Amino acid sequence: MFNWLLEQALGFLPVWIWPATAGAGTVVYFFSHILATFPNFKPYTAFIKPVAFITILVGVFMYGGAGVTEILQAQIKEQEAKIAVAQQASSDANTAVQTKIVTHTKVIHDTQVVYQEKIKEVEKKIDADCKVDPEAITILNGAAKNPLGATK
Amino acid sequence: MKKLLVISLIVLLNGCSSVTGPKMTMTWPDTPPDLKTACPDLAQVDPNTTKLSDALGVITSNYSQYYLCKDKVDNWLDWYNTQQKIYNSVK
Numbered sequence: 222m223f224n225w226l227l228e229q230a231l232g233f234l235p236v237w238i239w240p241a242t243a244g245a246g247t248v249v250y251f252f253s254h255i256l257a258t259f260p261n262f263k264p265y266t267a268f269i270k271p272v273a274f275i276t277i278l279v280g281v282f283m284y285g286g287a288g289v290t291e292i293l294q295a296q297i298k299e300q301e302a303k304i305a306v307a308q309q310a311s312s313d314a315n316t317a318v319q320t321k322i323v324t325h326t327k328v329i330h331d332t333q334v335v336y337q338e339k340i341k342e343v344e345k346k347i348d349a350d351c352k353v354d355p356e357a358i359t360i361l362n363g364a365a366k367n368p369l370g371a372t373k
Numbered sequence: 374m375k376k377l378l379v380i381s382l383i384v385l386l387n388g389c390s391s392v393t394g395p396k397m398t399m400t401w402p403d404t405p406p407d408l409k410t411a412c413p414d415l416a417q418v419d420p421n422t423t424k425l426s427d428a429l430g431v432i433t434s435n436y437s438q439y440y441l442c443k444d445k446v447d448n449w450l451d452w453y454n455t456q457q458k459i460y461n462s463v464k
Contacts, residue, residue, distance in 0.1 A: 311460075336437075353422070
């Protein structure tokens with residue numbers, strides 16, 4: 222939660238603010254050296270110097286962080302674009318398979334219908350010429366049975 | 374002293390580099406519904422029939438059943454390999 226709040230707060234700040242902070246820290250740090258030459262201001266510089274130094278560190282650190290964030294965001298955008306392309310390709314592949322299945326199923330069914338019609342045409346002739354022994358049917362049905370049991 | 378300054382500057386400029394970008398991958402697509410159904414068992418000839426035409430009808434129907442099932446398996450393999458290739462391309 223704290224990280225999220227921090228990210229949101231930092232996200233509103235422009236990136237240039239960090240080098241500016243570091244720059245300002247540097248200027249103040251050197252200025253404090255000049256101030257130290259004046260005896261009246263010398264005691265203050267003992268406080269100004271570390272504060273300026275810390276300001277420089279914070280500025281440089283945050284500028285580095287902003288740069289890294291920028292790189293990561295670019296990587297995320299690149300990955301998002303890649304994923305969008307892949308999702309589209311995946312969806313297209315699904316559609317292609319569906320279309321292929323429908324076409325193939327129709328061809329197989331149509332072929333089946335043709336052969337069933339052919340059987341009907343010669344039905345009387347072949348039934349008159351040949352009677353199938355029930356033993357043959359038993360063998361045929363036995364062979365057609367799934368040896369692994371019924372399919373679920 | 375200079376080296377120390379350069380090293381600390383590099384460390385500082387790394388900023389929040391310990392934060393990694395989110396791992397993003399695509400979701401695995403749903404299998405087309407036609408490929409989700411199991412192949413049925415082969416049809417049986419009426420055991421009381423003596424007609425060759427009846428037996429022939431069931432046999433040809435079973436042949437077509439086999440081709441439908443073969444097509445399903447072939448398409449399933451094709452679908453899986455294609456999707457895996459796409460999925461691996463964004464890993």
